[in-house]
Amino acid sequence: MHIKAVKPPLPSQDKRWKIIDAKMRKLGYQSHALIETLHAVQESFGFLEEDALRWVAKSLRVPPSKVYGVATFYNFFTLKPQGAHTCVVCLGTACYVKASGHILEAIEKFAQIKPGETTPDNQLSLLTVRCIGACGIAPAVVFDGNVSGRLTSENAIEKLKGYIHAS
């Protein structure tokens, strides 16, 4: 017996779903498209919403438990919405020996949040990363996707303020 798979409808009218659907189509709605698809979801929405995970699970015919398993296994994926700005402190070895820990402490103190958290006004999310490969200009911090190198605690805060006040 051949059961024809029914493709679930897009969750809403939002055009971003079409982009994600196109990604899955390109990879033939195969189960191995899961990680690529989650990348597309995160790129479009900034995080992995529960509805999105359910829809991806249905579209790729992968159990929701597996989708959740993958989404939570990889550090790059986040299930929480991010603030308007992101600040990612690199904690790689080269940055570490050049005191990136102090920079992180200074930013934590300034923003009053810990890594993985977002400020109550949703302005800033603070994250850490295990190495962005910018070791030549260590210590490095990524503000809104832009890498800044050779930082000190003081100018890191200045840069951060600049990004927050730019909008």
Next chain:
Amino acid sequence: MLLEELNAMADKEKAARKQIRIRCCMSAGCMSSQSAEIKQALDKAVADRQLGEQVEVVRVGCMGLCGQGPLVSIDPQGVLYEQVTPENAGSIVDALAGGTAYAQQGDPKNPFFTRQLAVVSRNGGRIDPERIEAYIEAGGYGALHHVLHELTPAQVVDAITKSGLRGRGGAGFPTGLKWATVAKSKGDRKYVICNGDEGDPGAFMDRSVLESDPHAVIEGMAIAGYAVGASHGYLYVRAEYPLAISRLQIAIRQAKQHGLLGEGLFESTFNFNVEIRIGAGAFVCGEETALMASIEGRRGQPRPRPPFPAESGLWGCPTLINNVETFANIVPIISQGAEWYAGLGTEKSKGTKVFALTGKIRNNGLIEVPMGITIREIVEDLGGGAPDGTQIKAVQTGGPSGGCIPAKLFDTPVDYDSLMKVGSIMGSGGMVVMDDSTNMVDVARFYMQFCMEESCGKCIPCRAGTVQMYNLLTKILDRKATLKDLESLEELCDMVKHTSLCGLGQTAPNPVISTLRYFRNEYLALLQPEPGEENASHNGHITESATTR
């Protein structure tokens, strides 16, 4: 594509070249210090001074001295400018006509440059990585043509075996043997995977190769595909490297347009396609079976070997999996000959190795050196020693799987076996220099925290062992531990090393073992006497430890 067309493209590119070339580094390091704006400023300055006839500004990949970036270099004068800004970029163009350049001038005769041997990085900082024409002009895709028309797959495998190339991912497995095993494996469908999940913190060689010379990796993969009988390749690159990913996408598109990827390459019967898979931030995916699980869309958890990927890999098919730098070595081996390559390096470690030289050192950046060079030569000659009169204490190689080599062993030659002997590993090429301000117990804990957080959780020794070791190291650093705790730590090191499932767990204790071996005093200085011995001892920390217990 025919060979004539390839040559015509190279000739056309050569003819279009202008007298003076201003090369502007546009790799991730320099890009973060405004090198895109600098290139714009240079372009504008050339146009404003109406020098467009003689001068061209070229986007190039990594020039190596990332710590002094953004870098701008001028041909044929051989002038190098460091820490250029968009503001002083215009003066560089003025200097061509006898004016004064306000940008800081670097020294191309610095041992940092002259002691290097560029094989993998031959095109880095010289060609535009986003134009296939530039790669072809530099001889690109000639090796693929040669292989497809002059050699049988077995001859290609033979050449790689004879070259003595060993895997550049860290373990140093002979590449020729791996290729031969995949070639021999039976299966209608085989895969070639390029491991670009450069997870070691403090390492960025593969990022640089992918950003500076993406076609070299693609061509190397295609040659591998022909040798082992695979027609499909995957490039697994970590998501933290957006520039590398975008350059690879461009390179793949261009190669397809010119018929250098796809069906019937160079009018032969060989087909080869490459797809990119983006990692999602899991260090364990650098392990080959975990990486394949990730390509299959699953959690990146390793599985026991055998069966090895060469027999049963991606979707159960025979799979060749090599590191970025390994693939980047293939084209030079084919075009310059296995004998030439085997003449470089030492008896058991052939060729060159790219290192990311970072940390407390004067010249931060990327270097490519022949195997067998000593650590002292790298640190003192190329690296220029410690900045501001501090004392270099150790060099860490191999990331969380490697170890710290103390300054007294700096005459150790850099090859797979010598590094293993002193308790470290070659690793993928991270080389982090530490000075006397670095606490080695803290370094050990730093790596243990890394392994603890990156453990995939599949096997117990790694999942639970790394947590216990981390806690013990914290206890030592908090001056709450006794000699008994140190003994437990050493016992755990041995257990986790020998009973973990994959490389992550098996090597996780290495930073602890090597710091214990060379810097045991730093551990002992933090230890407290056993509770019963407190009164007998005059250790100054007794009161502290007694109250916190």
